[in-house]
Amino acid sequence: MKMQKDGGSASKRRDLTCRLFAAAAMTVSAVGLTAAPAAAQISGDVVKIGIVNDQSGPLSDLAGPGSVVAARLALEDFKAMTPSLNVQVVSADHQNKADIGVEVVRRWYEADGVDMVVDVGNSAVALAVQSIARDQKKLVIYAAVGTTDITGSQCSPTGLAWLHDNYNLVSGPIRKLVAQGQDKWFFIAADYAFGQNMVKESQSALAAAGGTSVGAVFHPLGNTDYASFLLQAQSSGADVVAFANAGSQLVTSMKQWNEFGMNSGPQRAVAELMFLTDIHGMGLETAQGLTGVTAWYWDLNDETRAFAKRFFDLHGAMPTAPQASVYSSVLHYLKAVAATGTDETSSVVAEMRAAPVDDFYAPGATLRADNKLVHDFYLVQVKKPAELETPWAYYNVVETIAAADAYSPLSESDCSLAAAAGK
CATH class of the missing domain: 3.40.50.2300 (Response regulator)
Structure with a gap:
């Protein structure tokens, strides 16, 4: 190619x-x-x-x-x-x-x-x-x-x-990281329906896995300065700082995370929603090691x-x-x-x-x-710069998350269509 x-x-x-x-x-x-x-x-x-x-x-x-x-x-x-x-x-x-x-x-x-x-x-x-x-x-x-x-x-x-949906994106990584002892989470999220719902779903998944949310801050859509949000995350005592934003917001967040030296600190950054173009935008030097869940990868x-x-x-x-x-x-x-x-x-x-x-x-x-639409998902991790052999092939696929494990149970749905179908 x-x-x-x-x-x-x-x-x-x-x-x-x-x-x-x-x-x-x-x-x-x-x-x-x-x-x-x-x-x-x-x-x-x-x-x-x-x-x-x-x-x-x-x-x-x-x-x-x-x-x-x-x-x-x-x-x-x-x-x-x-x-x-x-x-x-x-x-x-x-x-x-x-x-x-x-x-x-x-x-x-x-x-x-x-x-x-x-x-x-x-x-x-x-x-x-x-x-x-x-x-x-x-x-x-x-x-x-x-x-x-x-x-x-x-x-x-x-x-x-x-x-x-946000359950697909957050439930698996949260269970995995909490089981590894990274059980205190702080959230930096976009302040609209997506970010608010993602934090809600994350906090629910954390509680179910035995973890704790130690705080959350919300930024305007299209925000460009994340200094105050990052400083709050740094002082929170969290093991994990989770970013519930995407696109240029995630790109800028992670660039500033590195500029502040937080990439070499004790806290782990998790992109709860990341896309291939986000990784391309921030570059592998900044993105390397980030983990996330995706529905598809080229x-x-x-x-x-x-x-x-x-x-x-x-x-x-x-x-x-x-x-x-x-x-x-x-x-x-x-x-x-x-x-x-x-x-x-x-x-x-x-x-x-x-x-x-x-x-x-x-x-x-x-x-x-x-x-x-019920399908498999993939837990991916961003490669180190030295690992990149093909342009845009930024991910290592860590594991496939089977469709049966990727979705919240239909029996727990509050959708009226599910009730009508006798969930």
Whole structure:
């Protein structure tokens, strides 16, 4: 696989992805249903997919324009399998603001004929979008949305979680580290629905494992100065300082952690949510040794590497787990539309639930009653600089976390869908 060593300059990647974003926002035609009666059941004779996420802010590298690229690749592969279905993709930047996200999605559903929204990538925006999708009886599929409320207390028949939730991300590492004697934790978290929920889930997991939370501080989204938060963590007496933030926030947090010499101190840093682009942004000198849980990694096997090369050729960076999940969810959705001959939400969701996922992302995965896609996860550790042999191959996979162990029990769910299914 030939790649620039550093994935290309940031400016070149921005130029490339801007061009791809503009192209993907236009109509993308794929071929589909062969029977005329089936095509007639597609509203407006077109299937419309909307990608809404942070396109320009602190969470844009991990999804952003790259999610549009991933959707484009899913459409290419669908076209190769199924002739004649007209598909359009539209994209928007919600700027990590719930009111903007709601305005965009409402317009898409009510005026623009969008059938399915995918990605979202911000828990606060997702919770707001969930209610719109429920009211409109339209489908929304979440990629990097961490709050457990989205498939818990605020679950919806039309809201599917394709990537992870905060329980998946924190429960395994907490049990493992507490068992090793690292049982006092301090949290530095983003102050919105995601960070608040992640700390809540972490503290619950800590208590169950016999550990203790010795404090938590919350910073604004997009914060750039973490000195006061780090000093509080340093003086807390915690064994572990856990970062419940992501994107440029995690990158800046960890750079300042090293600048203050805390990387050589007695406390261990844990990134409760980290993405490949975060590691690339902070560099291995800063990131080495960090552990985390991921739903997917591009260097797992030949299939994941083949997709990664296609993605890299278009985007100039390797795909993150959220971007891979956008590919998977778009492809699975389009297969369901083709199989049912309609874009009517309940029929499509029923087909998506009946058919297991068949791709490189989560082969054999199925949707649970609470609308979580159930699949394996991976505990990973960031390599030392001397261990890096292939550009972007930043992780050592420590262990596979089987799907059966990765999710909170359905019997404990507070999702009304689970109750209706007789959990």
